[in-house]
Amino acid sequence: MFQQFPFKTPSIHFGNGAISMLGKEARKLEGQRILLITGPSIRKAGILDKALASLKESSLDVEVNVQGRDTPEPGTHIVEETSRMAREGRFDVIVGLGGGSILDVAKMTSALVINPGKVRDYFGREKVSRRGKPTIMIPTTSGTGAEVTKHAIFLDSEAMVKKAVASNALLPDVAIVDPELTYSCPREVTAASGIDAFIHAAEPFVSKNANPITDALSLQAVGIITRWLGAAVADDADVEARYWMSMGSLISGMVLNNAGTSLVHAMAYPIGGEFHTPHGISLTVLLGSCFEAILPARTDKFVQLAGAMGEPAEGRPARVAARLALDAVTHLLKSADLPASLPEIGITDRSKIPRWAVEAHAERRLLGRAKKRNLEVLI
Numbered sequence: 001m002f003q004q005f006p007f008k009t010p011s012i013h014f015g016n017g018a019i020s021m022l023g024k025e026a027r028k029l030e031g032q033r034i035l036l037i038t039g040p041s042i043r044k045a046g047i048l049d050k051a052l053a054s055l056k057e058s059s060l061d062v063e064v065n066v067q068g069r070d071t072p073e074p075g076t077h078i079v080e081e082t083s084r085m086a087r088e089g090r091f092d093v094i095v096g097l098g099g100g101s102i103l104d105v106a107k108m109t110s111a112l113v114i115n116p117g118k119v120r121d122y123f124g125r126e127k128v129s130r131r132g133k134p135t136i137m138i139p140t141t142s143g144t145g146a147e148v149t150k151h152a153i154f155l156d157s158e159a160m161v162k163k164a165v166a167s168n169a170l171l172p173d174v175a176i177v178d179p180e181l182t183y184s185c186p187r188e189v190t191a192a193s194g195i196d197a198f199i200h201a202a203e204p205f206v207s208k209n210a211n212p213i214t215d216a217l218s219l220q221a222v223g224i225i226t227r228w229l230g231a232a233v234a235d236d237a238d239v240e241a242r243y244w245m246s247m248g249s250l251i252s253g254m255v256l257n258n259a260g261t262s263l264v265h266a267m268a269y270p271i272g273g274e275f276h277t278p279h280g281i282s283l284t285v286l287l288g289s290c291f292e293a294i295l296p297a298r299t300d301k302f303v304q305l306a307g308a309m310g311e312p313a314e315g316r317p318a319r320v321a322a323r324l325a326l327d328a329v330t331h332l333l334k335s336a337d338l339p340a341s342l343p344e345i346g347i348t349d350r351s352k353i354p355r356w357a358v359e360a361h362a363e364r365r366l367l368g369r370a371k372k373r374n375l376e377v378l379i
């Protein structure tokens with residue numbers, strides 16, 4: 001009944017134009033030589049110029065490292081190459097500017113400047129013992145929350161499996177969240193990363209790892225994302241929707257960092273690994289089934305979720321009100337034009353499901369307390 005828990009978050013700057021704070025923040029971290037890691041689409045969209053202007057205004061030395069691609073699952077060898085370059089360049093602050101994958105590369109690069117060995121030495125929980133060089137993270141999508149989390153996900157270049165480094169030493173020093181930087185984010189990425197953010201808020205809320213602080217943040221983020229995701233997907237020039245999606249994503253990142261994810265993310269790992277579906281899509285096709293499985297054990301939480309999603313939960317029997325959350329999730333996926341089941345993305349072979357459940361259960365970082373037999377009847 002009585003919980004004891006830490007709550008960790010970087011220092012945060014939020015708002016339109018917040019990227020102009022970059023130079024001042026780098027100075028505060030006693031930076032002189034800055035390494036800025038970004039992706040090709042960010043340079044093309046003119047976002048890099050905004051970052052460089054702010055650093056220049058603070059008279060800082062900057063070297064830009066443009067990664068080969070912006071897309072998910074950076075290989076571990078890429079991070080190792082980048083960190084070698086960072087070590088030789090004697091940089092004192094590392095800035096990540098891009099989507100979640102670029103931020104993950106920047107976070108791990110910083111760690112490997114100080115800690116010896118390869119990325120694979122640090123897969124798992126709390127394996128990175130020392131904080132790396134100070135970091136400033138600036139997201140250009142609304143979804144991963146990587147700017148406020150201790151996680152970084154990579155494709156193990158030797159085993160060809162996606163794995164996570166989860167260490168407090170990776171938590172960025174500063175997060176600068178500027179909704180204007182998401183204006184160029186394409187429609188599909190807005191939808192898939194937006195639902196990822198929703199799940200980062202909703203999934204911990206119904207898990208055993210939630211606490212009263214993350215609960216308050218979850219309900220706030222769930223409400224914001226339910227209201228604005230469809231609008232951001234329907235019209236990429238809707239600046240109000242972009243603003244609130246950036247806010248929702250930031251808040252859900254804080255939940256993710258402090259309460260973690262569980263069943264939906266654990267089940268998505270084997271499916272994403274086998275079919276190479278984007279992270280957000282692997283999640284949406286499982287979301288309804290996973291929530292259906294969790295609901296009987298967490299009826300009270302689902303009632304609150306329904307209320308936060310604008311459903312008329314009040315005054316109804318709990319079991320009826322709780323199911324309104326499932327209806328609201330179905331509507332949310334439809335509003336963002338997202339698939340809601342495995343067959344919708346062409347996966348019809350149900351014989352593999354028990355194996356995926358077993359693999360998901362092996363994901364001890366996420367499902368430390370789950371019972372295997374509960375997963376095998378999931379779908």
Ligand SMILES: [Fe+2]
Pocket residue numbers: 144196200265279
């Ligand atoms: Fe996620």
